[in-house]
Amino acid sequence: xxxxxxxxxTVRALAAIRDLILRGGVEPGERLSEPxxxxxxxxxxxxIRAALARLEQEGLLERVPTGGHMPRRFTLExxxxxxxxxxVLEGTAARLAAERGVEPRRMLAINRxxxxxxxxxxxxxxxxxxxxxxxxNAEFHALLSGLSGSETIEREIDRITRLPFAAPSAFxxxxxxSVVPHSLVLxxxxxxxxxEAISLREGARAEAVAREHARLARRNLEQVMEGGDEALxxxxxxxxxxx
Numbered sequence: 001x002x003x004x005x006x007x008x009x010t011v012r013a014l015a016a017i018r019d020l021i022l023r024g025g026v027e028p029g030e031r032l033s034e035p036x037x038x039x040x041x042x043x044x045x046x047x048i049r050a051a052l053a054r055l056e057q058e059g060l061l062e063r064v065p066t067g068g069h070m071p072r073r074f075t076l077e078x079x080x081x082x083x084x085x086x087x088v089l090e091g092t093a094a095r096l097a098a099e100r101g102v103e104p105r106r107m108l109a110i111n112r113x114x115x116x117x118x119x120x121x122x123x124x125x126x127x128x129x130x131x132x133x134x135x136x137n138a139e140f141h142a143l144l145s146g147l148s149g150s151e152t153i154e155r156e157i158d159r160i161t162r163l164p165f166a167a168p169s170a171f172x173x174x175x176x177x178s179v180v181p182h183s184l185v186l187x188x189x190x191x192x193x194x195x196e197a198i199s200l201r202e203g204a205r206a207e208a209v210a211r212e213h214a215r216l217a218r219r220n221l222e223q224v225m226e227g228g229d230e231a232l233x234x235x236x237x238x239x240x241x242x243x
Contacts (some may be wrong), residue, residue: 010050010051013048014052016041017051018162021060021240024239025237028240029237031064031068032071033068039082044093056069059072059163071239074240076221080218083214088211090145091207093146093153094198094206094210095206096203102199106143109143110147111195116136117133117140118135137168140166165241172218186216187216190209190216193209194209
């Protein structure tokens with residue numbers, strides 16, 4: 001029972017610290033200490049220590065020689081490389097899924113997400129199509145990573161997408177209500193082409209579509225980086241990326 005409680009506290013600390021960093025609650029170069037975070041988040045130091053170690057392994061934090069951690073700064077090239085690496089890994093997952101075949105229940109699940117995204121993007125007088133898009137997009141990519149049945153690939157995709165600028169929905173703009181950006185229309189078309197290629201056992205095509213799909217995130221990042229202080233206000237995680 002104690003083990004489960006400790007594990008739950010570590011997960012809570014991990015989510016809270018990651019959210020603090022990605023929402024701009026920590027200045028670039030600011031030192032994070034166990035006592036300070038424990039007091040700020042209302043979580044004991046032991047799970048805070050475990051969460052900091054995990055975030056260091058993920059690459060989001062780096063250790064300070066004098067003690068503690070601070071958010072890691074990334075060059076634009078490193079951010080782009082992380083997105084490209086996600087594309088390579090997702091492409092490999094898609095190719096293997098096509099070559100090995102996928103359980104019907106898994107294909108049913110990912111097709112249901114596609115249908116939900118289609119419904120979400122239908123014209124609406126009141127709701128922005130992005131209100132729930134990012135959650136569905138994340139679900140699609142999580143399902144995609146598991147289609148090959150490779151736990152190794154699934155684990156590595158999960159690791160790389162934890163970096164804020166490499167996530168599938170990173171830096172999506174929010175236009176006015178009921179407006180569907182062209183980038184989302186293209187992304188959904190690629191989603192469908194990807195699932196179709198896997199269903200038809202076309203491994204090379206599935207891999208190529210997945211690689212091209214990841215480049216949408218790269219283009220979003222490059223466009224957002226041109227926005228200066230206004231972009232930083234909309235996307236606090238940009239503070240981690242040096243221009």
